[in-house]
Structure formats: structure tokens, C-alpha cells
Amino acid sequence: MAFRCSFEDDLSCPVCCDVFINPVVLSCSHSICEACIRRFWESKRLKECPVCRRRASSDRPPLNLALRNLCDTFRQELSRGPSFEGEGLCGLHKEKLKLFCVDDQEPVCLVCRDSRKHANHRFCPVEEAAADNKEILKDALQHLEEQRRELELFKEFFDEDDELVKSNAQDAERLIQEEFEELHRFLRDEESSRISALREEEKRRRRTIKQELEETSGRISSLSSAIRDVEEQMNADDVSFLQNLKASLQRARISEPPPEPRPR
Known part of the structure; x- marks a missing residue:
């Protein structure tokens, strides 16, 4: 408990003596609540530190984010304090919670x-506040129940x-599957028919090409033989050449008609 009191003192503003709210850090390294330093400067008309009286170097000191987060965490811990420090006790002052701040x-x-944090605030006994707020929550709960019933009806729809x-x-999907199965069956039959026709045409054209190749190869062979003889x-001696000149001329004058182009 002594440690907590000491720790709470370290987290308390030197002006309002409450736990820091949005603390700012001055150039002298002292931290003050943002609202407290503004009020202090307005009353003093001098921008100095309330602790060491050193002049501030800036009109807008930066927030002490680390200290602010630490104070927020400390408040949260204090708000859960009654569960282990005594039911219905104030986490800050260890006094009974007898009033409700409206x-x-x-x-x-x-x-x-009586603290500055609740200055000019409205208060009422906790019993009255609890009774009044229970009535408010009762009406709100009834409204929520009506909304739930309406939503349950909508859910049924x-x-x-x-x-x-x-x-x-599901019906549409089944119909689509049947239609496409029929279409696939038709396409498979059509595919098979066309492939069969294509293969027959391939065989016919290849037979024709084979015949033309055989004829052309024969003509090439005949021409090659004539060229060799000539x-x-x-290259023979002159007498032999002249003796066979007539036959050689006939061989050299063989004319093979060029093949006619075949459409592709």
C-alpha cells in the first residue's frame, strides 16, 4: 500500500495534485497537466514552470505520451481496485463510494x-442514482427485447x-446440367463424325500424293539416266562421239512436261 501511495504521488500533477490528465513536459523536464499549465500561465501572465519557476521555451509544450499512457493504465487498475481492496471503495482515496457524479x-x-477533478459537477446518492438508472436500463432493455423479437421474425422470413x-x-442447376449434357453428347457425336470424314479425306489425298510422287520419281530417274549417257x-573420243551423235541428240532432247500444280 505504501508503494502504491508513493507511485501515485509520482503520477500526480504538482498543481492539481490529481493523477495527470494529458500531461505536457516543459523544457525544464517537469510535467504538468495540460489544462493546469494553461490556467497557471493565464493567472501568472508568465510562462514559467510552477515547480522550478524556469521560463518555458515554448508556448505549446509537447505531450508526455509515455507518462499519459502510464497514468491511463494506473487509472484502469484503480478502477478494478474494489474487487480486491474492498467492495464499494474509491480506488484513489480508499473511501466508501457514497455519491454518484452525474x-x-x-x-x-x-x-x-471536493477535488478539482469534479469541480462544479452534480452529485446524488448512489442509491438514488442506481434506482433511476435501473429504470432507464429497464426501459432500454424492454426496447431491446422488442427489437430482438422483430429481428427474430425477420430471421424467419x-x-x-x-x-x-x-x-x-438446385432445380436450375439440375436443368442446366441436363441441357449441357445433351449438348455435350451432340458435340461428341459431331466431333466423331467430322474426325472420321477428315481421316477418310486424309487417306484419299495421301494415296493421290503417293501416285504423283512415284510418277515424278520415275521421270527424275529417266532424266538422270539420259544426262549420264550424254x-x-x-567425254568419248571424237570418232566414237560422232558415231553416236544422232542417238545422243535424241537423248538430250527428251522433254518431260512439268507436273501440273495440285490444289492444296
């Missing part, structure tokens, strides 16, 4: 009521619509 909507003790949409979709006669 402005902050939280139970407070008598010391909290949605469930029926969902089943109808699901059934219609070349041999041209």
Missing part, C-alpha cells in the same frame, strides 16, 4: 466530490427465403 457518470467518494432460393438454384558420249 456529469462523469461514475460513483465517487466524498473526497472525490430470411430463413424461408434462403430455403426457397436454395431449392430454386555426259559419257561427250
Whole structure:
């Protein structure tokens, strides 16, 4: 407990003596609540530190984010304090929570009521606040119950619509599958018929090409033989060449008509 009090003192503003709210750090390294330093400067008309009286180097000192986060965490821990420090006790002052702050909507003790944090706030006994707020919550709860019943009716409609949409979709899917299966069957038959026709046409054209190749190869062979005979006669001695000149000329004058182009 002594450690907590010491730690709480370290987290308290030197001006308002409460736990820091949005603390700013001055150039002298002292931290003050943002609202407290503004009020202090307005009253003093001098921008100096309330602790060491050193002049501030900036009109807008930066937030001490690390200290602010630490103070927020400390408040959260204190708000859970009664569960282990005593039911109905103030986490800051360890006094009974006898009053309810209407402005902050939280139970407070008598010391909290007189603190600067709750200055000019409205208070009422916790019993009255609890009774009044229970009535408010009762009305709100009744409204929530009505909303839930309405939503449950809507949910039933949605469930029926969902089943109808699901059934219609299944019927449509089955119909689509049947139609496409019929289409696939037709396409498979058409594919088979066309491939058969294509293969027959391939065989016919290849037979024709084979015949033309054989004829062309025969003509090439005949011309090659004539060329060899003429070349041999041209390389023979003059008497032999002249003796066979007539036959050589006939061989050289063989004319093979060029093949006619075949459409592709």
C-alpha cells in the first residue's frame, strides 16, 4: 500500500495534485497537466514552470505520451481496485463510494466530490442514482427485447427465403446440367463424325500424293539416266562421239512436261 501511495504521488500533477490528465513536459523536464499549465500561465501572465519557476521555451509544450499512457493504465487498475481492496471503495482515496457524479457518470467518494477533478459537477446518492438508472436500463432493455423479437421474425422470413432460393438454384442447376449434357453428347457425336470424314479425306489425298510422287520419281530417274549417257558420249573420243551423235541428240532432247500444280 505504501508503494502504491508513493507511485501515485509520482503520477500526480504538482498543481492539481490529481493523477495527470494529458500531461505536457516543459523544457525544464517537469510535467504538468495540460489544462493546469494553461490556467497557471493565464493567472501568472508568465510562462514559467510552477515547480522550478524556469521560463518555458515554448508556448505549446509537447505531450508526455509515455507518462499519459502510464497514468491511463494506473487509472484502469484503480478502477478494478474494489474487487480486491474492498467492495464499494474509491480506488484513489480508499473511501466508501457514497455519491454518484452525474456529469462523469461514475460513483465517487466524498473526497472525490471536493477535488478539482469534479469541480462544479452534480452529485446524488448512489442509491438514488442506481434506482433511476435501473429504470432507464429497464426501459432500454424492454426496447431491446422488442427489437430482438422483430429481428427474430425477420430471421424467419430470411430463413424461408434462403430455403426457397436454395431449392430454386438446385432445380436450375439440375436443368442446366441436363441441357449441357445433351449438348455435350451432340458435340461428341459431331466431333466423331467430322474426325472420321477428315481421316477418310486424309487417306484419299495421301494415296493421290503417293501416285504423283512415284510418277515424278520415275521421270527424275529417266532424266538422270539420259544426262549420264550424254555426259559419257561427250567425254568419248571424237570418232566414237560422232558415231553416236544422232542417238545422243535424241537423248538430250527428251522433254518431260512439268507436273501440273495440285490444289492444296
